[in-house]
Amino acid sequence: MKKNLLLFLTAAGILLSVETSAQQLKRRAFLGVQLSPVSDSLAKAHKLPVNSGVRVLRIVPGSTAETLKLLPDDVILEVNKTAVKSPQEVVMLARNFQPGQTINLALNRKGKPVKIKGKVQPMPYETAPANAEVRYGEVPLANNGIARSIMKKPKGSGKFPAVFFIQGYGCSSLDNLPENDPQRQLMDALVSRGYAVYRLEKPGVGDSKGSKPCPEIGYNEELAAFASGLDQLKRFDFVDRDNIFLFGHSLGANTAPLIAANNKVKGIITYGAAGKPWTEYLIEVFREQRAITGSDYVEIDEDMKMLLPLVYEFMILKKTPAELTQNGNYKKYLEEHFGYDGKDHLFGRHYTFLQELGQVPVNKAWKDAAAHTLAIYGEADAPAIDEDGAKMIAAVVNAYYPGKGSYEFLPHTDHGFLEVGSKQDHVKQMQSNSPSAAKFNPKLVELIDNWMKIKMAKS
Template identity: 25%
Template sequence: MLRFFALMLVSCLTYALPAEAKELARRPFLGIAMKTVESKETSGGPAVRVDHVIENSSASDADLRSGDMVVSVDGKEISSQEDVIAAIKPKREGDVLKISLLRDGHPISKDVPLIGLPLEKSSDFETIYEAVVVDGTKRRTITTRPREATRFPAVLFVGGIGCYSMESPLDDQEVYRQLLSSLTRQGFVTMRVEKSGMGDSEGPPCATIDLDAEKRGYIGGLNELKSKPYVDPDRVFIVGHSIGGIVGPLVAAQAPVRAIVAMETVGTTWFEYELINRRRQLKLAGTAPEALGRQMQVKQWCMHRLLIERDAREDIVQLRPECKEEMQIPTADVYLQQIAALDLPALWAKLKIDTLLIYGSADYLTSAEEHLAIAEVVNAERPNSATFIEISDLDHYMTRVESQRESFDRRRSERPAAYHDGLGTTIGRWLKDRPG
């Protein structure tokens, strides 16, 4: 698969970063698509070929060309796309990358000054890049706001599990960006907080941090959001997607909000969720009925060792190699173990705030029952404060598909679907009904 580093022109941006954000250097815009190939030019082993160079990027400015074979970066030998990514990751705008290439069999050395990645922008609203200090390090925040000079209700968005950037400057069709753009056009300020070490953010690598550290990042962002002069502090909400439907209420328990939205999430215990979800996906994958029991026994053993006994994944795989497939969850062991230790019903019961639960029936990763379990406990504590909405053609990835089968097959074949534009409207209408 080609790995793209950029698809937009930096020169089209005309607005400036605020002073505090300027202190948080921008991640670089290399501007190449590349592929790992077998090459006789590099001793017959794997090599990285430049397949495409984006105009007005760092690579194009340095005259990198399609067909160039990358031999080394900053003196380190390159044999895969991952090697190139690792070399670029610690760099920031203004740094220089030293690249050794083979072009038509001839060695070439290039000093590549790195320009910054483009910023998100919209003609409909303002996009503001700032930073908040968390655990002594700066985390990038991306805020969108209507242009009018007044105070608006605001949403802190908490995304799903894993390590990825929360901004999409190169793709205005990315689902998180489309959801938040929809809410901004409906009159809401929105904020995203980059995870530790992701995007422009400082801090330890995201893959190493625990749940408490991630939560502190969102609390820092939420407090900053409430302090904005263009935000109505009495109408600040949290919208959480997937694992964000667990992290969101943890944040709200320490930094109160007017109401909370949780969608495509988990409302029971994480251990039982892992088992139910695995069985559902095995069936969708066409696993023979007689093989289901055996596979579920493996899943149960592996997850018990990881989540209940709190063994390290590498130790578990040493004991039973088949556990590797069962534990491919993109986060630190301790993060998962902290999630598994949560009493989620008790967490929701303590909040006592208006709650919207959204489930898409095409979502094969969660279930309506998970969301109804949250609604039940919330309404038991505060009658009629939880609302459950099921959207028939919505899947876990916030796209419009007809069924769990279609979503599952699309994911396996890497065929994306279009964002479900009714989702933002549904959330916006419900939030507008929550007065200050």
């Protein structure tokens, strides 16, 4: 049986222009290294035991890794005397780092043992072009936590239309993304076209504090944080409150109409949306998405005999993973198809996150939001499965508010805004071992910008 690999999915001449007010949040530690498991061939070449260490692929400038003078193909064996054997273990240890503290690494470098010591560096602030500025802020959360907010806007006075970028399913940070990251390319391109672009770190991510780590929270806590973020966005004195738009990427498309229901916005843009209740989407992932990724059709039929009751017991009856694994057959399917970690996590999130997500009244949310809506589907978007979800969003909006819903098809573009060709081309690339040469599709910016300008002109 094949695991599902695509579910949910993301300078020279530049001056630092960052504004921060008196804040409680401090910069988080920045390890700044891209890691991978140690391959059998590398382990053999370095004379390493099986399943030991983590390979260094890339070092980010200005990071702790650069300060420590790590090199590509170094194998990290220990972090502060704790043995590591997977990138995830290093990430978990790094979450507890504090800027300025001492870090000790035990390495294997070209077959020889090396020990290095240095200071943990803070995450650098994001930069902006000379005609823009970045403002770091913070949003109080209901549980007494604080989330990091980041606003990037054109320089100058006056009122600017604003876009709130709402990320998808994962717990990755949106703070100081690499300049070639497609999410940052989208946001920076909108700033260059005159929009103030706002983003919010999820609870337990980046500089945010006072909350459990993001993988431990439920969807309702995440939703409440984004609602608080929208409230903050509307309080900026340079934001045109009559022209605020939400951009919901992937799962963010579920969140956007929910937070707009009680805090109205001009419009909502979705990209990569499922467009249906999460329980139904899961079933389509196990049947239709697996077919896209090359699973055998007969095997899918057989697996669905187990996956359908499993989804029902998990999402409808709300059984915990521990309760589900009492069925011996379920444990195997949870591990192979749900990314079960043997504890409380499925697909990288706490199981309650998925169960709470399953309670979202998708169509009612669009009715209550009552906003102009543009639903976009990228031709190569395998996680969204097909265009039906985006078309359904537009249809629901139009059913209650004729003329307010629009659907657009973006050719050759995958779930992460990259121009990759067809869906089949994308899947082949994902399953290959060669790096992708795909680049951000600027047509997405044109599509969004043109639509928002038309909506603003009609107000």
